[in-house]
Amino acid sequence: MSKKVVLLPGDGIGAEVVREAEKIIAHLSDHYGIGIETETHLVGGASLDAHDIPVKDEVVEACKSADAVLLGAVGGPKWDDYPSDKRPEKALLRLRKDLGLFNNLRPVTVFSSLKDASPLRPEVVDGVDLLVVRELTGGLYFGEPKEITEVNGEETGVDTMRYSVTEIERITRAAFDAARKRRGKVTSVDKANILATSQLWRKTVTRIAAEYPDVELEHMLVDNCAMQLIRNPSGFDVILTENMFGDILSDEAAMLTGSIGMLPSASLGDGTGMYEPVHGSAPDIAGKDIANPLATLASVALMFRFSLGHEKAASDIEEAISAVLNAGYNCKDMSRHARHVLSTSEMGDKILSVIIEKQDG
Numbered sequence: 001m002s003k004k005v006v007l008l009p010g011d012g013i014g015a016e017v018v019r020e021a022e023k024i025i026a027h028l029s030d031h032y033g034i035g036i037e038t039e040t041h042l043v044g045g046a047s048l049d050a051h052d053i054p055v056k057d058e059v060v061e062a063c064k065s066a067d068a069v070l071l072g073a074v075g076g077p078k079w080d081d082y083p084s085d086k087r088p089e090k091a092l093l094r095l096r097k098d099l100g101l102f103n104n105l106r107p108v109t110v111f112s113s114l115k116d117a118s119p120l121r122p123e124v125v126d127g128v129d130l131l132v133v134r135e136l137t138g139g140l141y142f143g144e145p146k147e148i149t150e151v152n153g154e155e156t157g158v159d160t161m162r163y164s165v166t167e168i169e170r171i172t173r174a175a176f177d178a179a180r181k182r183r184g185k186v187t188s189v190d191k192a193n194i195l196a197t198s199q200l201w202r203k204t205v206t207r208i209a210a211e212y213p214d215v216e217l218e219h220m221l222v223d224n225c226a227m228q229l230i231r232n233p234s235g236f237d238v239i240l241t242e243n244m245f246g247d248i249l250s251d252e253a254a255m256l257t258g259s260i261g262m263l264p265s266a267s268l269g270d271g272t273g274m275y276e277p278v279h280g281s282a283p284d285i286a287g288k289d290i291a292n293p294l295a296t297l298a299s300v301a302l303m304f305r306f307s308l309g310h311e312k313a314a315s316d317i318e319e320a321i322s323a324v325l326n327a328g329y330n331c332k333d334m335s336r337h338a339r340h341v342l343s344t345s346e347m348g349d350k351i352l353s354v355i356i357e358k359q360d361g
């Protein structure tokens with residue numbers, strides 16, 4: 001039985017890191033006889049340049065009918081001044097919305113061999129293993145009105161933060177289900193001292209938590225959470241939060257690992273899942289073959305686990321990443337720590353060779 005994976009390299013380093021992922025996908029597909037067919041499409045700035053639109057309808061349809069989607073990154077200075085409906089990032093938002101990807105999982109793991117790589121002291125980050133469960137299709141990103149209008153003779157911007165009970169319930173269940181498979185603790189992060197959406201969020205999370213007596217729930221205000229992530233990151237298991245808070249907290253949490261180039265993500269809903277590194281298109285390092293592809297390769301592992309139903313292929317990738325890091329290899333973003341600094345393509349090749357060695361051995 002074959003599987004279809006849509007590849008959306010996008011812009012900047014997106015193309016460079018997805019190229020490495022393709023090598024791994026092709027090998028694992030052959031090795032396990034999964035019969036993965038890949039299909040590559042333009043999104044973001046690349047699609048704007050070619051078609052004057054951030055993502056074409058037929059690309060969204062191709063994603064909907066695929067078994068999984070792997071996205072690199074979108075955006076870059078070339079398109080920064082485009083009008084809001086023609087920004088590369090719109091492609092990402094449309095895909096998330098149209099594929100119904102409300103559940104964004106962002107695991108943050110500090111590898112023991114890399115505890116010196118974080119800007120925090122090793123004893124602070126040692127053993128950190130947390131999961132950010134970010135609501136991905138609601139909140140400020142999508143609420144209407146969302147516009148710049150003229151009020152009292154001056155330009156005024158409006159964004160709307162909006163959440164329904166149904167939206168909060170389903171992401172809460174996703175977080176509690178995830179916590180059950182981990183260490184059984186959910187920290188729900190909100191701003192309930194100020195925001196109406198957060199007050200509804202807290203009330204709803206508390207009600208759903210009663211269905212999970214085996215999972216511990218704590219509520220935390222988002223400003224305190226930003227501080228606790230630096231003070232005592234190993235105190236967290238699952239962080240459940242809304243769209244914008246999750247965006248910010250996950251980049252902050254990335255630095256516990258030493259680099260944003262290490263952080264993968266899975267976006268899940270009722271249909272096709274989408275997988276992408278948490279980082280962006282990194283225009284400052286694009287085209288130099290120095291981007292760290294590990295966030296993308298770890299995202300491919302999540303793709304095999306959650307969308308392709310192939311746990312063995314997922315653990316092959318994750319074990320290879322651990323082994324390569326433990327052996328002192330890393331990319332330029334972690335060079336202060338690494339014994340051997342690899343380029344993007346060398347890192348892809350290294351991971352592939354370790355996977356093959358283990359499978360042959």
Ligand SMILES: NC(=O)c1ccc[n+]([C@@H]2O[C@H](COP(=O)([O-])OP(=O)(O)OC[C@H]3O[C@@H](n4cnc5c(N)ncnc54)[C@H](O)[C@@H]3O)[C@@H](O)[C@H]2O)c1
Binds near residue numbers: 074293
């Ligand atoms: N999912 C996405 O497609 C996504 C996510 C975030 C930002 N963006 C877009 O990317 C563009 C650049 O945004 P930004 O600079 O704020 O964030 P960014 O994540 O692209 O880069 C931030 C910093 O991290 C570094 N970095 C990022 N990924 C790296 C990797 N794999 N290896 C080594 N270093 C890495 C960059 O060099 C840069 O210094 C913007 O247009 C933004 O909208 C897209």
Ligand SMILES: CC(C)[C@H](C(=O)O)[C@@H](O)C(=O)O
Binds near residue numbers: 247278
């Ligand atoms: C590019 C942008 C729309 C996106 C977001 O804010 O969700 C990115 O920062 C992310 O974290 O995936």
Ligand SMILES: [Mg+2]
Binds near residue numbers: 251278
């Ligand atoms: Mg982000």
